[in-house]
Amino acid sequence: MRSLLRADVKCYLCGFVSGQIEGQIGDRMTLQNFRAAPNTDGPRLTAKGRICCTRCGGGVFLDEWERVRPLEVVTFGPAKRGRPRKHPLQAAS
Numbered sequence: 001m002r003s004l005l006r007a008d009v010k011c012y013l014c015g016f017v018s019g020q021i022e023g024q025i026g027d028r029m030t031l032q033n034f035r036a037a038p039n040t041d042g043p044r045l046t047a048k049g050r051i052c053c054t055r056c057g058g059g060v061f062l063d064e065w066e067r068v069r070p071l072e073v074v075t076f077g078p079a080k081r082g083r084p085r086k087h088p089l090q091a092a093s
């Protein structure tokens with residue numbers, strides 16, 4: 001079974017991590033294996049279609065590859081916002 005590896009996509013200029021690449025060591029950065037960081041607006045591309053820094057548009061490089069543990073499955077559900085109160089505040093009489 002081929003193990004999945006993951007590497008941070010980091011900016012040369014500001015060090016911001018725009019996301020991660022999933023695959024094997026030596027893989028190229030493509031939109032297919034790129035996973036945008038949850039706090040970004042998704043992949044930002046240069047005019048030539050290369051992935052660049054989401055924050056400043058600078059060039060990016062791959063940080064160290066890390067093994068992805070199969071058991072480490074963490075799902076982040078969308079934050080619930082504007083949930084109505086169960087007991088609305090009563091106006092003081």
Ligand SMILES: [Zn+2]
Nearest residue numbers: 011014053056
């Ligand atoms: Zn940057």
